[in-house]
Amino acid sequence: MSDSPENEPTTEVPYRFDVDATTASLLAEHGGIADGEETGVTATVAGRLMLKRDQGKIVFGVLQDSTGRIQIFAPAKTTPDFEGFSSLNLGDWIGVTGEVIKTRRGELSIRPSAWTLLAPTRRPFPDKWHGITDPDTRYRQRYVDLWVSEESSRTLRDRSRILSLTRRWLEDREFIEVETPMFHHVASGAMARPFATHHNALDLDLFLRIAPELYLKRLTVGGFERVFEIGRVFRNEGISTRHNPEFTMLELYWAYADYTDIMELVENLVSHLAVEICGSTTISYGDRELDLSTPWRRATMIELIAEHTGRELSIDMDRDALAAIATEFGVEVKEWYGPGKLILEIYEKTTEAKLWGPIYVTDYPKEVSPLSRDHREHPGLTERFEAIVAGRELCNAFSELVDPDEQLARFEDQEAERAAGEAEAMGMDRDYIRALQYGLPPTGGLGIGIDRLVMLLTDSKTIRDVVLFPTLRPEQGEVDSVASTDSDAIAAEPDSSETE
RNA sequence: GCGCCUCUAGCUCAAUUGGCAGAGCAUCGGACUCUUAAUCCGCAGGUUCUGGGUUCAAGUCCCAGGGGGCGUACCA
Numbered sequence: 001m002s003d004s005p006e007n008e009p010t011t012e013v014p015y016r017f018d019v020d021a022t023t024a025s026l027l028a029e030h031g032g033i034a035d036g037e038e039t040g041v042t043a044t045v046a047g048r049l050m051l052k053r054d055q056g057k058i059v060f061g062v063l064q065d066s067t068g069r070i071q072i073f074a075p076a077k078t079t080p081d082f083e084g085f086s087s088l089n090l091g092d093w094i095g096v097t098g099e100v101i102k103t104r105r106g107e108l109s110i111r112p113s114a115w116t117l118l119a120p121t122r123r124p125f126p127d128k129w130h131g132i133t134d135p136d137t138r139y140r141q142r143y144v145d146l147w148v149s150e151e152s153s154r155t156l157r158d159r160s161r162i163l164s165l166t167r168r169w170l171e172d173r174e175f176i177e178v179e180t181p182m183f184h185h186v187a188s189g190a191m192a193r194p195f196a197t198h199h200n201a202l203d204l205d206l207f208l209r210i211a212p213e214l215y216l217k218r219l220t221v222g223g224f225e226r227v228f229e230i231g232r233v234f235r236n237e238g239i240s241t242r243h244n245p246e247f248t249m250l251e252l253y254w255a256y257a258d259y260t261d262i263m264e265l266v267e268n269l270v271s272h273l274a275v276e277i278c279g280s281t282t283i284s285y286g287d288r289e290l291d292l293s294t295p296w297r298r299a300t301m302i303e304l305i306a307e308h309t310g311r312e313l314s315i316d317m318d319r320d321a322l323a324a325i326a327t328e329f330g331v332e333v334k335e336w337y338g339p340g341k342l343i344l345e346i347y348e349k350t351t352e353a354k355l356w357g358p359i360y361v362t363d364y365p366k367e368v369s370p371l372s373r374d375h376r377e378h379p380g381l382t383e384r385f386e387a388i389v390a391g392r393e394l395c396n397a398f399s400e401l402v403d404p405d406e407q408l409a410r411f412e413d414q415e416a417e418r419a420a421g422e423a424e425a426m427g428m429d430r431d432y433i434r435a436l437q438y439g440l441p442p443t444g445g446l447g448i449g450i451d452r453l454v455m456l457l458t459d460s461k462t463i464r465d466v467v468l469f470p471t472l473r474p475e476q477g478e479v480d481s482v483a484s485t486d487s488d489a490i491a492a493e494p495d496s497s498e499t500e
Numbered sequence: 501g502c503g504c505c506u507c508u509a510g511c512u513c514a515a516u517u518g519g520c521a522g523a524g525c526a527u528c529g530g531a532c533u534c535u536u537a538a539u540c541c542g543c544a545g546g547u548u549c550u551g552g553g554u555u556c557a558a559g560u561c562c563c564a565g566g567g568g569g570c571g572u573a574c575c576a
Contacts, residue, residue: 036534053539056532075533090526104534124526127511129537134507136568148511192575211576237574238501247576386576393576424574449576462569463576473567 013118017095019046024067026100027108035106038099043110045070046095046118048147049088051128059086063096063110064147072096073109080114090128091121091147139470152465155458158277159466162454163230165276166250169269175226175252180215182208182232188427189213189371192235195245208234211447213371214432216253217400220443221435225255230450241462242392245471248450257444258399259383263360266387266395266446267294270358270453277457285390285459288356296358296387301347304361308351315339315365315380322346336420340365340380357388364398370410370426371445372398390456397446404436 021043030039047065049072054060059079061072076082088094098112126132131148138145138152145152167177185204187194189211197206212229219227233249254261271281271292281293299307306312311325322342323333331345343365355361363375364384372382383399401407411428418425454466464470 051537053535053537054532055535055538058533058535060535060538062536071536073534077533105536107534107536109534124510127513127525127537129525130512133512134568136507137511139568190576233576235575240572240575241570243575249576396576447576452576475567 013120014116017046017116017118018044019095020044022067023047023063023065023070026070026110027068030100030102031108033102033108035102036104038101041100042097042113043100044095044097045110047093048121049090049092049094050125050147052086052088052090054086060109061085061088063094071103071107071109072098072115073101073103073107073111074115075111079112084117085112085115088117089121089124091123091125092117093119093121135464136472139464139472140475142468155454155460155465156468158458159454162273162277162457163450165273166269166450167230169272170228170252173226173265175228175254176224178216178219178224178227178229179231180212180219180229182234184209186427186429188429188432190233190235191424191426193237193424195234195236210235211249212251213445213447214429216251217440217443217445218432218435220253220255220400221438221440224253226253228252239471241464242452242455244451244463244467247463247467250446250448250450250453252446253400254444254446255441258442259362259385259397259444262397262444262446263296263298263385263387264294266397266448267292267296267358270389270394273453273457283457283459285456286461288390290356290358290390290456292358292389296360298360298362298385300363301343301351301361301365302363304351304355305343305347308354309346313343313346315343315378334421336417336422338367340367344368352388353391355388356391358394359388360385361388367413369398370414371401371407373401374406392452392456393449394452394456395446395448397444400440400443400445402436402440402442404433407436408433 023045026043026045030041033039045063045065047063049061050064050069051062052059057076059074059082061074062069063072074082074085079085095116095118096110096112097114098110100108101111102108126144126148132138132141132145138149142152146156147153171177183197183199183206185206187207187210189209190213192210194207194210197208198204199206211233212231216227216229228250230248230250232246234246236245237243239245254265271294274281274283274292282289282291284290302313302315309329313322313325317339319339319342322339323337326333326342326346326349329346329349331342331349333342333345337345362385363378363381364372364386366372366374366380366382369382369384372384375381375383384397386396387394401410411426411433414426415428451463451466454460455463458466460466
């Protein structure tokens with residue numbers, strides 16, 4: 001950095017600043033006054049200077065804080081250090097104290113009796129009208145995007161509200177929030193490839209969790225009857241508009257409940273959030289409408305396949321007959337696919353994409369549901385469902401498998417699939433079996449992808465818009481760019497031009 | 501992974517068949533006492549993502565690489 005006198009203010013910014021109002025509160029309290037009226041009320045606000053209109057003897061600034069914007073009306077006659085105020089840069093953080101007035105043109109404003117530079121910006125802010133349009137820059141420099149893209153700010157603040165509302169809603173129903181390990185010895189509880197890491201002192205290979213499921217059910221065994229966790233999980237797979245390698249999962253376990261109780265819980269929670277965030281249970285997503293009012297339709301996977309293909313399938317059908325039907329629909333059949341996997345593949349190929357929802361797709365085949373309890377009426381199926389909302393899977397839930405011997409057998413089946421070439425088969429967790437041997441009561445469990453829920457409620461078309469800092473490759477030349485701060489910076493300009 | 505598209509000043513974008521790399525905003529200097537993306541005058545601002553190649557001449561054409569976007573595959 002330059003040592004020029006012009007840079008001195010950067011070392012004089014205060015350590016703290018007392019604010020007694022927000023732009024939104026001022027607008028709410030005084031927005032109704034007449035043009036040209038003065039309130040006699042003095043307020044102090046702080047934020048960034050986002051616009052500046054210099055009239056010579058009057059400077060109009062626009063200050064933005066986390067609640068909105070207000071105009072700063074600064075006449076030379078009454079503004080302390082008027083020269084300094086008029087030489088502020090767009091993007092500078094300032095604190096302003098002054099009377100709340102409305103200008104003759106009807107803009108609610110603060111007329112400064114004092115102002116303080118809280119932090120200068122040394123880099124120019126983006127175009128004040130266009131902001132940042134390049135998605136790469138928006139995600140990498142979210143700290144700027146949040147100021148210049150109202151949509152980003154609103155969506156990501158809504159995400160925070162959704163998390164808060166969800167926690168409160170669950171706590172109101174006696175669920176307690178817990179934190180379980182992120183480092184797992186075995187990647188299990190879901191079908192996905194994990195990230196691997198290593199603990200040096202223990203000389204121990206570990207995986208970042210792909211799901212908290214098995215730990216949470218250990219807690220049910222331990223007597224936590226209603227428990228949930230909202231936390232990050234990590235899956236080592238592709239990135240897309242719907243996938244970020246780290247994402248946030250809500251998982252919940254409810255002792256003495258079954259999957260029908262979970263269905264009621266999900267639709268009640270989601271419609272509650274829709275009302276709180278969107279103001280209605282009817283919301284729009286993209287160019288379509290979605291009615292989230294309860295109850296949501298329930299239909300079994302086999303019923304839905306029949307609806308969309310006219311084919312009446314059954315889990316009891318001959319494996320090769322199912323394989324032939326699957327092939328007919330374009331499924332790439334692998335040797336180790338049993339009837340259950342074939343039915344799931346047929347569903348995914350023919351039916352899933354046509355569903356808009358909200359709808360519960362129920363009674364998944366046992367073969368593809370290693371943690372779900374056998375269906376009480378239909379052998380070969382389980383009491384599992386997924387909710388499809390806006391054409392996407394929103395959650396996965398089931399009556400939990402409680403029998404340790406059966407669970408052991410399912411894990412062994414998974415290991416056999418892994419051996420047969422299924423890279424994402426679920427890992428064997430023997431301690432979890434031991435926990436089940438102590439007795440897991442009847443339990444309903446649920447997993448909701450929070451990012452997708454936020455996408456739904458904020459009408460976002462990519463997951464990157466609901467994640468503050470989505471996973472990206474490292475920026476090319478990043479270090480050089482940072483090192484060049486002093487040469488391209490606003491703060492370095494005055495000494496170069498004024499000495500000429 | 502694969503396919504298609506894209507990358508030019510801090511930001512938003514131009515640049516004809518291959519012919520001197522430009523504008524607006526921001527910044528800097530100047531004018532202006534009610535502006536609303538203020539306006540007006542002026543200065544400055546570039547490794548055209550990188551590296552090769554073709555050509556008298558490349559932002560433009562070719563090859564390789566990098567970043568990003570979209571689609572597809574896997575999944576939540």
